[in-house]
Amino acid sequence: MSIIPIRFTLKAATDYAVLLNGETIVEHSQTTLEFNTPILKDHKMHTLDIRGNVQIESLWLDNIDTEYYTHHGFTSNGARGNADSNNVRYYFQTPIWKWLLDWKQHDNSKYRLLSKDHTGFLPL
Amino acid sequence: MTTLNTDSYPKIIRDFFRYDNSVSDGTAHRPITLPFAYDIGQLLAEAEQLPYDDRPVNRCYVWGPEGKQDPGCDIITSTDKNYTAQIDLTPYPNIKSFIDNANTLGPITYLTFKRMKPRGYIMPHVDSECNPYKIYVPLSWPEGSLFKMFGQGNIDFTDLKPNLINTSDVIHSVVNDSDEHRIIFSFYADWSYERWQKVING
Numbered sequence: 001m002s003i004i005p006i007r008f009t010l011k012a013a014t015d016y017a018v019l020l021n022g023e024t025i026v027e028h029s030q031t032t033l034e035f036n037t038p039i040l041k042d043h044k045m046h047t048l049d050i051r052g053n054v055q056i057e058s059l060w061l062d063n064i065d066t067e068y069y070t071h072h073g074f075t076s077n078g079a080r081g082n083a084d085s086n087n088v089r090y091y092f093q094t095p096i097w098k099w100l101l102d103w104k105q106h107d108n109s110k111y112r113l114l115s116k117d118h119t120g121f122l123p124l
Numbered sequence: 125m126t127t128l129n130t131d132s133y134p135k136i137i138r139d140f141f142r143y144d145n146s147v148s149d150g151t152a153h154r155p156i157t158l159p160f161a162y163d164i165g166q167l168l169a170e171a172e173q174l175p176y177d178d179r180p181v182n183r184c185y186v187w188g189p190e191g192k193q194d195p196g197c198d199i200i201t202s203t204d205k206n207y208t209a210q211i212d213l214t215p216y217p218n219i220k221s222f223i224d225n226a227n228t229l230g231p232i233t234y235l236t237f238k239r240m241k242p243r244g245y246i247m248p249h250v251d252s253e254c255n256p257y258k259i260y261v262p263l264s265w266p267e268g269s270l271f272k273m274f275g276q277g278n279i280d281f282t283d284l285k286p287n288l289i290n291t292s293d294v295i296h297s298v299v300n301d302s303d304e305h306r307i308i309f310s311f312y313a314d315w316s317y318e319r320w321q322k323v324i325n326g
Contacts (some may be wrong), residue, residue: 065136091129097135105274108249108252
């Protein structure tokens with residue numbers, strides 16, 4: 001079980017809502033937001049939705065900068081990215097360090113890079 | 125569990141070293157024995173004098189493809205066949221001798237020296253565009269220096285023993301959590317040569 005801080009910065013053309021595992025955490029308009037999660041089960045998939053016309057610029061999970069994972073959100077039309085007029089969703093697991101290293105290792109594999117070079121973004 | 129001495133390391137590094145209590149299964153790194161003699165003390169003395177660059181981890185590019193800028197590693201798509209010294213090795217006879225001896229096993233394709241500052245670190249990463257395997261030869265390894273591989277434990281550099289390391293498939297991070305700088309060199313070779321095969325397969 002984990003309780004982690006989540007912090008993100010964004011550009012928002014509208015007010016936005018933050019949902020964790022489908023439950024509304026807060027509705028807001030400021031460009032930086034930080035909150036502590038409820039208890040999260042480890043090694044289970046969790047979802048973070050930022051609902052609004054938003055562009056997520058940074059995402060810190062458990063005080064860890066997820067770097068380019070910020071650009072690997074799911075937008076409302078199923079594409080990958082960090083900006084959408086309706087909703088950007090991120091998937092993650094706790095512990096964050098382990099999940100993020102595992103994700104980065106796979107995202108940097110030779111075959112993954114070849115896929116990126118030749119066919120663009122492939123969802124993992 | 126390894127708790128680093130300072131909070132100045134990014135949290136991803138602190139968590140990685142603290143919570144990844146994995147042990148090696150031998151697939152990502154293992155000690156090797158080079159079949160020729162070399163003097164670590166003499167190599168270190170020469171390595172201290174090399175012309176390093178000013179990157180966060182200082183580098184000195186010593187050997188690589190002929191007629192090219194520093195490619196950064198032995199690039200996996202490289203078609204180079206000729207390799208040469210990238211600095212004048214005359215003042216460094218022990219380094220030159222090591223390279224000459226290693227080249228008798230099969231061509232060395234890239235070799236650099238690296239000097240890490242006290243409290244230095246390298247963020248977790250994968251060298252995905254490089255020859256998967258490289259040999260690391262530590263010349264100094266102050267207490268607090270650690271080379272950790274995700275899910276594969278720490279690399280044992282006890283007694284400054286060289287290791288064969290898979291840096292292109294396994295995410296890894298290095299810290300020098302000490303008050304001294306740390307010097308290593310690493311190299312790639314054409315591992316398909318029979319004499320290298322004997323070295324890396326024990």
